[in-house]
Amino acid sequence: MNSEDLTPTPLAARATRATQAVQVVLPGIVAPEDLQIRRASVPEPGPGQLVIAMEATGVSFAEQQMRRGRYYDQPPFPFVPGYDLVGRVLSTGRGVTPELAGRRVAALVKVGGWASHVLVDAKDAVEVPDGLTAAQAETVVVNGITAWQMLHRTARVRSGQTILVHGASGGVGSVLAQLARAAGVKVIGTASARHHEALRELGVTPIDYRAEDVAARARELAPGEVDAVFDHVGGRSVIDSWHLLAPGGTLVSYGSASTRDDTGSKQMPVLKILARTWVWNALPNGRRAHFYNIWAGRALDKDRFRTQLRDDLTEVFAALQRGDITARIAAQLPLAKAAEALHLAESGTVSGKVVLTP
Known part of the structure; x- marks a missing residue:
């Protein structure tokens, strides 16, 4: 079968030959049940x-937005979603050391990860250290890189400071909170009440965003205001977060979850946040605002982007091995059950990463 012989079939179908690659396809703005699976020849590396x-790929908030057509720079339909993956190197192309074959690596791809075989540039693959399973490593690829870079590269948080993490029980938020605690930082985190005990066990002071006035409660817990806020909510939350900052504090916005189900332009929520950060950064109060995009540096300097990604993911893997952060796996499902996995991730009832396996 060549690349022109791809035939979409219902998601419940499975590949029958090991020589075939299996890909989950997002055909348009559809319900999870309308995802498709297609078979193709295993790609050859150039x-x-x-x-x-x-061996493992994940369901992140990005795929949830893409399914609704709401991810601000997603490709045109149809495409294979999947922001990251972990697996074994099957084959290498010219100029790539053959010794990589058989080694476990992780890769950040934005799309294409929901597949049994994925073609990537060798420079984008990061080796996974021994002692970590594929599923464990998968939980901290996009989530871990995002959390590490926002905490240490963007906000440059220091020991003894206090931060507010919105969605502290979520994929990025939970890793960020744990990395911050390991760095000697006090963490206040918003989450629904059912996640509060788990947050307390991590040393995080929880706020129930559904039942409490988050801004007022944060001021009670941190009378001197906070040194950094990490906000994935967007909308009004970004404004409240800015006003919670202490002099010299940093706001890091990295999403607009509150507009997930909105209609209209998918770029507008992000553009509004960017406009606010530009205005706020012009104010003479010492506070700074950033909109974090994990891909921002790639177009400017691909080599530097790759070096930072490799360095930061290596740091995250080391933190996972030390026990500074935990691999929180909510569920593991086979690739053919991507619809079920997507429903589970979107339900808001689980804590941790929903992982797909071959």
Whole structure:
């Protein structure tokens, strides 16, 4: 079968031959049940490339937005979603050391991860240290890189400071909170009440965003205001977060979850946040505002982007091995049950990463 012989079939179908690659396809703005699966030849690596036999990929908030057509720079439909993956190197192309074959690596791809075999540039693959399973490593690829870079590269939080993490029980928020605690930072975190005990066990002071006035409660817990706020909510929350900052504090906005189900322009919520950050940064009060985009530096300097990604993911893997952060796996489901996995992730009832396996 060549690349022109791809035939979408119902998601419940499974590949029957090991020589075939299996891909979950998002055909348009559809319900999870309308995801499709297609079979194709296992790709051949070109110069500087390698093929990863996927062992674990995840369901992140990005895929949830893409399903609704709300991710601000998603590709046109149809496409294979999947922001990241972990797997074994199956084959290498010219210019790539053959010794990589068989090694477990992780890759950040934005799309394409929901597949049994994924073609990537070898420079984008980061080796996973021994002692971590594929599922454990998967929980901290996009979530871990995002959390590490926002905490240490963007906000540059220091020991003894106090931060507010919105969605502290979520994928990025939970990793960020744990990394901050490991760095000697006091963490206040918003979450629904059912997650509060788990947050307390991590050393996080919880706020129930559904039942409490978050801004008022944060001021009670941190009378001197907070040194940094990490906000994925967007909308009005960004404004409240800005006003909670102490002099010299930093706001890091990295999403607009509150507009997930809105209609209209998918770029507008992000553009509004960017406009606010530009205005706020012009004020002479010492506070800074940033909109974090994990891909922002790639177009400007691809080599520097890759170096930072490799360095930061290596730091995150080391933190996972030390026990500074935990691999919180909510569920593991086979690739053919991507619809079920997506429903579970979107339900808001689970804590941790929903992981897909071959």
